[in-house]
Amino acid sequence: xxxxxxxxxxxxxxxxxxxxxxxxxxxxxxxxxxxxxxxxxxxxxxxxxxxxxxxxxxxxxxxxxxxxxxxxxxxxxxxxxxxxxxxxxxxxxxxxxxxxxxxxxxxxxxxxxxxxxxxxxxxxxxxxxxxxxxxxxxxxxxxxxxxxxxxxxxxxx
Amino acid sequence: xxxxxxxxxxxxxxxxxxxxxxxxxxxxxxxxxxxxxxxxxxxxxxxxxxxxxxxxxxxxxxxxxxxxxxxxxxxxxxxxxxxxxxxxxxxxxxxxxxxxxxxxxxxxxxxxxxxxxxxxxxxxxxxxxxxxxxxxxxxxxxxxxxxxxxxxxxxxx
Numbered sequence: 341x342x343x344x345x346x347x348x349x350x351x352x353x354x355x356x357x358x359x360x361x362x363x364x365x366x367x368x369x370x371x372x373x374x375x376x377x378x379x380x381x382x383x384x385x386x387x388x389x390x391x392x393x394x395x396x397x398x399x400x401x402x403x404x405x406x407x408x409x410x411x412x413x414x415x416x417x418x419x420x421x422x423x424x425x426x427x428x429x430x431x432x433x434x435x436x437x438x439x440x441x442x443x444x445x446x447x448x449x450x451x452x453x454x455x456x457x458x459x460x461x462x463x464x465x466x467x468x469x470x471x472x473x474x475x476x477x478x479x480x481x482x483x484x485x486x487x488x489x490x491x492x493x494x495x496x497x
Numbered sequence: 498x499x500x501x502x503x504x505x506x507x508x509x510x511x512x513x514x515x516x517x518x519x520x521x522x523x524x525x526x527x528x529x530x531x532x533x534x535x536x537x538x539x540x541x542x543x544x545x546x547x548x549x550x551x552x553x554x555x556x557x558x559x560x561x562x563x564x565x566x567x568x569x570x571x572x573x574x575x576x577x578x579x580x581x582x583x584x585x586x587x588x589x590x591x592x593x594x595x596x597x598x599x600x601x602x603x604x605x606x607x608x609x610x611x612x613x614x615x616x617x618x619x620x621x622x623x624x625x626x627x628x629x630x631x632x633x634x635x636x637x638x639x640x641x642x643x644x645x646x647x648x649x650x651x652x653x654x
Contacts, residue, residue, distance in 0.1 A: 357570055357576050358567065358570050360517030361528075362519040362527060362528035362563070363526055364526050367521070367561070368561040368563070369519035369520055369521050369526040369527075369528075369561065369562060369563045370519060370563045370583065371517050371518075371519035371526075371528055371564065371565035371583055372581075372583050372632075373579065373581045373583075375577060394632075404524070404525040405526060406519070407528065410530050413513075413514055413515050413569055418611040419515050420532060420609075420611070422530065424529075424530045426527065426528055428525065428527070452575065452576070452577075453574060454574055454577070455577075475551075477530070
């Protein structure tokens with residue numbers, strides 16, 4: 341991957357706060373908006389959702405999900421040049437108190453202070469979306485297939 | 498629906514240029530970015546995609562799709578208050594020359610001038626995503642179920 345595409349990806353993954361979550365609803369795809377924090381090595385993405393929400397019910401039935409992180413549209417002439425990462429993932433509910441729960445909760449609340457009160461409600465829970473692979477489009481005719489290993493490797497450079 | 502939510506939805510649908518397209522890839526959901534133009538009555542959304550792209554192959558196999566249109570993140574404290582419309586739709590390939598093709602092509606090129614050259618390539622085609630229904634989230638604890646009829650009705654007000 342060229343240096344510019346790498347820089348763009350790092351910015352995309354560290355500065356974007358919302359993503360489009362694709363779940364399976366019966367036999368149809370559904371896409372909804374989620375706020376997220378990434379794991380430090382970008383191998384997982386954490387969301388905090390209500391158990392009453394449709395995407396949560398969908399994930400309980402089928403853990404196969406997709407997460408799209410898109411650069412904000414800045415009004416440029418051609419939006420096809422916007423950077424985006426389309427992640428294929430597996431969703432897992434995190435038990436309150438399980439190893440890793442506390443630091444994820446902290447970083448989620450740090451990024452989204454308004455969520456602190458939601459962590460007090462039994463209705464809301466943290467989910468981990470583990471990346472199985474991803475397609476990174478850095479712009480027109482610049483696309484890369486990524487694994488968790490390749491992603492972590494070059495972001496650590 | 499309250500007047501403020503209506504105003505927000507109209508702005509969302511007329512000013513947003515990109516969306517997250519959910520397709521079925523085998524038995525898994527996939528989400529990718531697309532640029533779109535809406536039909537004047539917002540009952541359909543048009544995208545122009547390469548037949549080599551994975552979402553296009555997915556749509557050829559299964560026309561059930563979902564389209565998420567999200568207000569751009571403006572950095573507000575709580576992104577859960579961003580407006581978004583999650584559309585359940587059915588995707589249909591449009592034949593070059595079929596009724597309705599020319600005006601859609603015109604409005605697509607008007608919005609995305611760089612796409613004009615892509616219309617000259619046999620690889621690219623227009624698809625119509627017809628709305629079957631939608632869930633509109635106007636912010637925290639403000640959600641509405643919409644049909645094509647209810648959407649058209651209030652946007653015409």
